[in-house]
Amino acid sequence: MTFAVVTSTAAFWLLRRRPLPGVVAAIGTVLVLAASSAATAVVPADDFFRDRHWSFGLVGWLLLVLLSDRPALLGGALGLHAAVSVAQFLLAGTPARTEVGDAAIVLFAVTAFQLAIGGLIRLVDRRTGEATAVAAERERLETRAALARQAGRDLRAGFAEQLGATLPLLAGLADGTVDPRSDVARTRCALAAAQLRRLFAENDDVPDPLVHEVTACLDVAERRGVAVTLAVSGDPVDVPPALRRHLTGPVLTALTSARTRARVSVLRTPGLVRVAVVADTTGDGHDFAGATGVVVTSHTQDGQTWMEARWQPA
Known part of the structure; x- marks a missing residue:
């Protein structure tokens, strides 16, 4: 028993x-x-x-x-x-x-x-x-290898997309159709340099990628002698890389044509991510909503251009 x-x-x-x-x-x-x-x-x-x-x-x-x-x-x-x-x-x-x-x-x-x-x-x-x-x-190694391959493909695609806008500029400078002494050419070169600098920053492993990429955009303007200030508020928010490009786009546009000074602000809350820039430049104001859900607003008054990009996390 x-x-x-x-x-x-x-x-x-x-x-x-x-x-x-x-x-x-x-x-x-x-x-x-x-x-x-x-x-x-x-x-x-x-x-x-x-x-x-x-x-x-x-x-x-x-x-x-x-x-x-x-x-x-x-x-x-x-x-x-x-x-x-x-x-x-x-x-x-x-x-x-x-x-x-x-x-x-x-x-x-x-x-x-x-x-x-x-x-x-x-x-x-x-x-x-x-x-x-x-x-x-x-399985862990195979997963890491697959992620590395995917990251490599995304990186190559990003570089190809960015270089697609830069190559015509380089071709124009090479064949003489673009005058490097002109203000337009210099603005285009500054914009291409800022875009590439931001692209490199996208692949850095940092705690706050959005602010890191905004800082990369500022660095190019500072090298041109523009006095730039940056204000950041709120805790980091997870923003996909494609959306970060749209959020930092206004910063690139304004800083590229800024003459002497610019002020950039980044605001993060659980319901809103906002990147804004004020610079002493001129341009045509416009409002539009991209397919990504990022809304960009800009206007110019008294020699000051204000641009802002907003994104509301789901």
């Missing part, structure tokens, strides 16, 4: 592919060893380690079920079980030489086989764990 209860209890966890709790394993081990000692006590002296001593071999298998994931405890429990069985065998009476030989053969064969099965289980578990770890590492 005890053996059946212990087996059923262990099966409850094993069939669910979950390890036995330590308390269950400990209580089950004590019950099995006590039941084995009680069953051995009623075995006649001349039937030890023979057919009527069926509990000896069965207890070892139950201990294997209870303690297979605890090899040290399993070895100790099997050793204790064998020692108690031998002690009861010797105390039952003076055994004959043949009985001692038979007992030794059964004791060694059963215990060694059960220990070997326990070691095999541990080996399979270890190999399974190693194989799982190798598979997880391979």
Whole structure:
């Protein structure tokens, strides 16, 4: 009865592919060893380690079920079980030489086989764990490689898109159709340089990509001698790269044509991302909404151009 209860209890966890709790394993081990000692006590002296001593071999298998994931405890429990069985065998009476030989053969064969099965289980578990770890590492590396390939494709596409607007300018400078001394050519060159600088900044690993890209736009204007100030408020908001290009577009446009000074502000809230610029330049004001959901507004008054891009996160 005890053996059946212990087996059923262990099966409850094993069939669910979950390890036995330590308390269950400990209580089950004590019950099995006590039941084995009680069953051995009623075995006649001349039937030890023979057919009527069926509990000896069965207890070892139950201990294997209870303690297979605890090899040290399993070895100790099997050793204790064998020692108690031998002690009861010797105390039952003076055994004959043949009985001692038979007992030794059964004791060694059963215990060694059960220990070997326990070691095999541990080996399979270890190999399974190693194989799982190798598979997880391979999947992680494949994922990183796929992400790297995708990032490379996106980078090449971004460069190709940006260079598509720059190459005509370079071609015009090369064949003389664009005069590098003209204000228009200089403005176009400044805009191309700012666009490329922003493109490089898109691929930097920084905590706040939007402000980082805005700063890159400012850097090009400062190299031209424009005094630029930047004000940032709010916590960083996750803005996709394509939307960041539309948000920083007004900054590029205004800073490219700024003469002496410009003021840029970045506002981030959970419901609004706004990038605005005021510069001492002239231009035609216009309002439009892009397909990306970024709304750009601009106007010019008294030699000051104000441009703003707004995006509302979903």
